[in-house]
Amino acid sequence: MEPGQVNKALITLVVAVATIGGFMFGYDSGVINGTQKGLEAAFDLGRLGIGINVGAILVGSSIGAFAAGRLSDLIGRRNTMMIAAALFVISALLAGAAASSAIFIFARIIGGFGVGAASVTSPVYISEVTPANIRGRMSSIQQVMIISGLTGAFVANFALARYAGGSTAILWAGYEAWRWMFWLQVVPAAIYFVALFFIPESPRYLVVKGRDDEAQSVLTRLFGAAEAKRKVSEIRDSLSADHHRPTLSDLVDKNTKKIRPILWIGIGLAVFQQLVGINVVFYYGATLWEAVGFTEDYALQTNILSGVLSIGACLLAIALIDKIGRKPLLLIGSAGMAVTLAVVAWAFSTAVSDAGGAVSLPGHSGVIALVAANLYVIFFNVSWGPVMWVMLGEMFPTQIRGSALAVAGFAQWIANAVISVSFPSLVVSPGLSLTYVGYAMAAAVSFFFVKTMVQETRGRELEAMEG
Template sequence: MTEAEAGRVNIAFIAAIVAVATIGGFMFGYDSGVINGTQKGLEAAFDLGKLGIGVNVGAILVGSSIGAFGAGRLADLIGRRSVMLLSAVLFLISAVVAGAADSSAVFIVARIIGGLGVGAASVISPVYISEVTPAAIRGRLSSVQQVMIITGLTGAFVANFALARYAGGSTASLWLGEAAWRWMFWLQAIPAAIYFVALLFIPESPRYLVVKGRAADAEAVLVRLFGTSEAQRKVAEIKGSLAADRHKPKLSDLIDRNTGRIRPILWTGIGLAVFQQLVGINVVFYYGATLWEAVGFSEDYALQTNILSGVLSIGACLVTMGLVDRIGRKPLLLIGSAGMAVTLGTVGYAFSTAVTAADGAVSLPEPFGLVALIAANLYVIFFNLSWGPIMWVMLGEMFPNQIRGSALAVAGFAQWIANAAISVSFPSLAVSPGLTITYFGYTFFAAVSFLFVRAMVHETRGRELEEMAG
């Protein structure tokens, strides 16, 4: 794009579209984070043990993995915006039913429904954003997704903290005689409704429209985004990138016709998706309050610590937005992997010093409580400076047009399966073999992720989507 053409880019319209699309990221974060702080309520209401807590917390991940896989393919059939609208409806249903659940079974079903929305939003929002933004600032705008995910998480943490403090505890009665933890879920209905209404005012992805043979509609959208001459050029580019594969996108496109093997670019996408979870970040997001209470923090202070982690995460993502289109994706991933390996190892060592008093209370001796807190928050910063936003940026842009929906379906499914494995296993692992060994395990995966990035990841900074090769 020339300097003159760049001047005709409708930045205000693009920013508005990105803002709406990333409400899906906010919902993703809120729905994932709201569980953090409700676990005492769930345990008391449904008489749950450690395994039961793990299943109820992890239920959303079952829906998320299905939603991510189905959304990628569904987006190729009915469009990116239509899938986001569906996810908004799922968020709304989940919020109402989860808060009203009178049994663990009903709650699990509600969380699976919410998970379908989370999974869909997690893979479609980045794709949509990458397909409507200029290459020069695509990384920056795609990173907004992670900012909104963390904002949603932090919003859930703040809401949980405020409701629990106002009621006198997460299990205490609040409005209409209902426990505070139920209101933590019901509040989610407000942003879900806003998301649905806002989506009605943004256009469909022009690349999807070209694939569907609606070139005139695609050009009309592109004119609003980039101006007339650039719109015509982009329509021609998109058509050219699809010329070798005139059939409708399908999962079998992920197999290289010449070799009969899965395309290497898909393995890279799966690796990025899985390693983002194997470093254990969602243990902090889902179990933060429980984790800090396990080493001697009060419920009130543990919830405040969650808020601190959320604020630091947002700050780190904002730094990434300023760097991703300047220094590139791969350098940030490498920095993040190295930083996470060091900080996770430090957290693991700090937890190894935990002592148990005669009354069974667990605490970290000085100065290791402070060391653990600082190292854990530095870990969160390194994650959100790198793997948090960059994984979503790359999955949204690294695949060729023909396979983007299918590849996102598979990579998104893998991401949520890894998320489920880490999240559901944590309560049991925290008991045996314990927090120290568990965190050293996450340290190992962070170190391996560094080697993976060096060997498998290729830079995509500044490249048009039509230039991506598989």
């Protein structure tokens, strides 16, 4: 490699491996979509029970996100991702074999630890090993992989259910198809674990730990010798004069004795990403469409369509994020989601029941709901889906990056849990229409939050971030 030349092949490899964590994040989150009939039948669950079993992963995810931010400061980004990969394997095996709801919940909490860890560690790792001019595009690949994981789970669930004759039908070795939906995720989890051995540790983590020679070696492989020396110096200079091991206390401004404003902005981004209700689509897509008259088979196919459109939207985000910036994409997404969610709410308000209690959307309402829901998914994945994670990975100063991500990630998963666990009950009262009105209002508020509070980070070096 010529001096000063970026090693694109190595950066591509590093990003590809790190974003397998995003794929597992998506797969482990999405596999539950399509298994709910099996869970209900196996464990005799009501609506609240379904909500708890589906939401169990979110309890683990909130804890995993909080712990991983700090853990990645202590043992490194790569080692934290390895722990996440191992947790994915353990969770998949236990969830598929669960003989009771309690065991299943325990298994999903373990998987949640992995999801939470991957959700905060992969973005910060990618942001720390890529050049500023392409950092947005590289970091956005994480969301593509999250959606690819979700879509992969939807496709696998559809294929297994179709082959078996239903999610509750026996598939192989005397076990139901829904159990194999969980066991199948062992394959990508194992690939993720092995692949992590082939990528280097984050150079910024190495500098924080005083391992400057190792950091310079990694940076030399990535950017060339001259650039590596300059970057090590920049990273060292960006650390506070009284540099110490990063702690949660760093999140409090030493002068004002108040929590740093940049952390509140990060928390706001993380929470609003969930309050717009996106994971209702990803976790309950099959149940949602069945609730308005779709068959199980067609509902699972609709999930796949949403996943494919999401991937396309993420690819568009990758093309735009380093050209027009993060903030404009967030504003476009907020406005688009507010409108499309309002349309979905109207369509659901027209639902009618026949004499047998079967629910359907009359006239063109079903088509309108389907189109509006998928436009909503597109607006989310061209904006808040990838951009929120990109910004959390780059907006915080080096000294507080791990700790701030821990707190913001924890807030994101708590909001996710509130939205996801509450949804089955909200379908009954106040109903789908008013529930979606609430999501539309959150999208509208997020527009003004971004407009007034969020600062653009496009093209800025990580060492230049303040807060």
